[in-house]
Amino acid sequence: MPISALECVHANAPSVEGRDHPRRSSALSWWIIAAATLLFLIIPLLLHDPYYLHIFILVFLFAYLGTAWSLVGMAGQLSLGHAAFLGIGGYTSTLLFMEWGVTPWLGMWMGAILSAVVGILIGYPTFRLRGPYFALTTIAFAEILRIYVENTEVGPFGIPLRAGMGLLVPLKGSAPALFQFDSKEPYYYLSFLMMCMAVGLSFLINRTRFGFYLAAIRADQDAAESLGINSTRFKLLAMTVSCLLAALGGTFYAQYFRYINPERAMGLGISIEIALVGIVGGWQTVLGPTIGSVLLSPLSELVRAYLGGTYAGLHLIFYGLVLMVVVLFLPNGIFGPLQMAIRRLEAKIRKSDEKG
Amino acid sequence: MIQLLASAAVTGLMLGGLYGALAVGLSLIFGIIRVINFAHGAFLMLSMYASFWLWYFFHINPYLSILLVVPLFFLFGYAVQQLVIRPMFVRERALVVEPLGVLLLTAGLDLVLSNLALLFFKSDYRAVISPLGDSTLRLGFLDLNLPRFLLFLLSFAITGGLYWILNHTEVGVAIRSVGQNREAAALCGVNVYRIYSLTFGLGTAVLAMVGAAMTPFYYINPSMGSALGVKSFIVVVLGGLGSVPGALLGGLILGVVESVTAQFVPATTSVIFSFLLFIIVMLWRPKGLMGMLEA
Numbered sequence: 180m181p182i183s184a185l186e187c188v189h190a191n192a193p194s195v196e197g198r199d200h201p202r203r204s205s206a207l208s209w210w211i212i213a214a215a216t217l218l219f220l221i222i223p224l225l226l227h228d229p230y231y232l233h234i235f236i237l238v239f240l241f242a243y244l245g246t247a248w249s250l251v252g253m254a255g256q257l258s259l260g261h262a263a264f265l266g267i268g269g270y271t272s273t274l275l276f277m278e279w280g281v282t283p284w285l286g287m288w289m290g291a292i293l294s295a296v297v298g299i300l301i302g303y304p305t306f307r308l309r310g311p312y313f314a315l316t317t318i319a320f321a322e323i324l325r326i327y328v329e330n331t332e333v334g335p336f337g338i339p340l341r342a343g344m345g346l347l348v349p350l351k352g353s354a355p356a357l358f359q360f361d362s363k364e365p366y367y368y369l370s371f372l373m374m375c376m377a378v379g380l381s382f383l384i385n386r387t388r389f390g391f392y393l394a395a396i397r398a399d400q401d402a403a404e405s406l407g408i409n410s411t412r413f414k415l416l417a418m419t420v421s422c423l424l425a426a427l428g429g430t431f432y433a434q435y436f437r438y439i440n441p442e443r444a445m446g447l448g449i450s451i452e453i454a455l456v457g458i459v460g461g462w463q464t465v466l467g468p469t470i471g472s473v474l475l476s477p478l479s480e481l482v483r484a485y486l487g488g489t490y491a492g493l494h495l496i497f498y499g500l501v502l503m504v505v506v507l508f509l510p511n512g513i514f515g516p517l518q519m520a521i522r523r524l525e526a527k528i529r530k531s532d533e534k535g
Numbered sequence: 536m537i538q539l540l541a542s543a544a545v546t547g548l549m550l551g552g553l554y555g556a557l558a559v560g561l562s563l564i565f566g567i568i569r570v571i572n573f574a575h576g577a578f579l580m581l582s583m584y585a586s587f588w589l590w591y592f593f594h595i596n597p598y599l600s601i602l603l604v605v606p607l608f609f610l611f612g613y614a615v616q617q618l619v620i621r622p623m624f625v626r627e628r629a630l631v632v633e634p635l636g637v638l639l640l641t642a643g644l645d646l647v648l649s650n651l652a653l654l655f656f657k658s659d660y661r662a663v664i665s666p667l668g669d670s671t672l673r674l675g676f677l678d679l680n681l682p683r684f685l686l687f688l689l690s691f692a693i694t695g696g697l698y699w700i701l702n703h704t705e706v707g708v709a710i711r712s713v714g715q716n717r718e719a720a721a722l723c724g725v726n727v728y729r730i731y732s733l734t735f736g737l738g739t740a741v742l743a744m745v746g747a748a749m750t751p752f753y754y755i756n757p758s759m760g761s762a763l764g765v766k767s768f769i770v771v772v773l774g775g776l777g778s779v780p781g782a783l784l785g786g787l788i789l790g791v792v793e794s795v796t797a798q799f800v801p802a803t804t805s806v807i808f809s810f811l812l813f814i815i816v817m818l819w820r821p822k823g824l825m826g827m828l829e830a
Binding site: 308510 | 633635642644647650768801814817818
């Protein structure tokens with residue numbers, strides 16, 4: 180009997196006690212994914228309101244960032260400083276564009292390389308720390324970067340970091356070659372494509388030997404090492420891919436909002452926002468962060484847009500409550516229960532088919 | 536130059552007393568319950584607001600408000616442990632829970648509390664205005680700000696008092712026994728979950744005492760908690776996780792280091808420096824400085 184790929188993904192997630200997943204092909208999940216993809220592709224044809232498109236772009240962007248973030252999570256390490264890599268990506272491409280006119284399409288890769296290098300430099304010493312100690316240390320690294328940029332007008336080699344003022348991306352109107360578009364649709368499809376590629380990459384990683392190594396490390400690092408898995412090496416590899424992707428997302432962030440500053444691109448708030456979509460969805464699953472973003476991003480954006488003016492910080496209260504509820508009642512995220520529900524639905528359909 | 540450094544060192548000691556006093560409760564809670572309370576800074580902010588409103592509406596002197604704020608925050612801490620954190624222990628049917636989950640749980644609580652404060656108290660900076668706030672004490676060539684000096688003395692009193700409670704009262708001994716060996720304590724008839732709640736209340740009450748004593752000289756703002764919360768984490772790590780006297784020592788060291796380096800480099804660089812200190816201690820001396828002394 181063929182085992183569907185999605186089953187494989189879930190099979191190497193840490194198994195929850197007493198919940199044995201039957202290795203049945205869950206065709207329904209694939210139909211749902213295909214239908215959602217098709218729906219997302221045709222939405223801009225039906226919906227022209229820029230604000231609604233903006234909400235979808237945020238959903239895709241945070242799904243993308245959450246998926247990138249979850250790659251480190253798959254190695255069993257929870258980072259709360261991923262905004263640093265987003266910031267490095269955004270700042271690098273924007274500075275290259277402002278100073279030398281390098282198109283962000285090229286600059287984003289320079290940012291990604293720089294971010295990956297920084298990720299390795301941070302990861303190498305800190306991956307020996309586990310659980311909350313790793314999380315706190317990543318916060319410290321990200322805060323160092325934020326405070327440094329926030330207080331530095333001119334960095335080393337005369338780089339004009341412009342301190343807390345942030346960087347304003349020079350406006351060029353409709354200039355696809357410079358990563359600038361005058362309508363929401365190109366950003367919509369670009370962010371959608373980025374999300375699909377990140378999820379696809381995460382899916383592929385989970386099917387390879389590398390993915391199995393990561394699963395072994397997060398389940399029991401000592402046992403994995405005793406079997407000859409070099410845990411530091413594979414964690415670093417996961418970190419490299421994660422930082423690379425996060426930095427590319429940072430360039431998108433800068434080009435889409437046309438403005439970045441240290442607080443918005445490197446602050447603890449955005450680190451938590453990225454981690455939250457992953458935690459809510461299921462931070463050790465392929466589709467978890469995407470589902471988390473679909474659930475969270477529109478709600479938080481609506482709260483921010485309609486109530487943020489009169490009640491500042493309301494969306495953060497919402498985030499905090501969601502985080503607490505998820506940690507208390509759904510410690511492995513919403514993905515597991517959702518998959519169980521789909522399975523049950525599928526069984527029901529099958530039964531009614533047999534009857535009919 | 537020497538005079539400048541000496542004055543910086545004394546200022547640093549005052550600041551260090553504050554940091555130490557802030558971290559004592561956090562360290563106690565971590566040592567006994569193994570919970571990293573990310574909302575520690577938010578608790579401090581709330582206690583300062585409590586003291587501020589008591590002064591604003593009822594003209595109660597901040598030092599006098601300690602008498603009201605301390606029991607109030609003992610109950611608050613007790614309730615947080617009972618209602619928010621204990622469900623995790625119950626779910627996992629364990630005496631120690633996976634620390635990452637609790638960190639996230641309290642991070643959520645931190646977001647809720649600081650933004651509720653923003654919602655109700657607005658982002659204005661507030662301060663208790665009293666002649667005491669500006670009065671100084673002259674010691675040789677040094678001018679000491681009186682409320683800061685009082686807090687410095689209080690930090691030793693708090694640490695000493697807590698040390699006494701832990702060593703010479705029945706509850707204190709029970710708390711320490713739980714910290715040393717949960718199962719054995721439970722077998723001896725100690726209600727571990729109750730001790731957890733008491734400890735959380737005690738740690739929060741101590742924090743509220745510091746908060747009240749800070750109001751005469753520290754501006755209050757809903758987002759002030761995060762900066763001081765981070766400082767408390769650094770201090771706890773410096774002093775050795777879970778060690779009460781270590782927290783005070785760690786605070787004094789951080790205060791002096793910050794204040795002296797601020798003489799040579801811009802203040803923001805010295806903040807970066809304290810984060811680096813945190814990372815370095817985390818990586819190379821995870822048991823903290825007290826751990827080093829014991830070894």
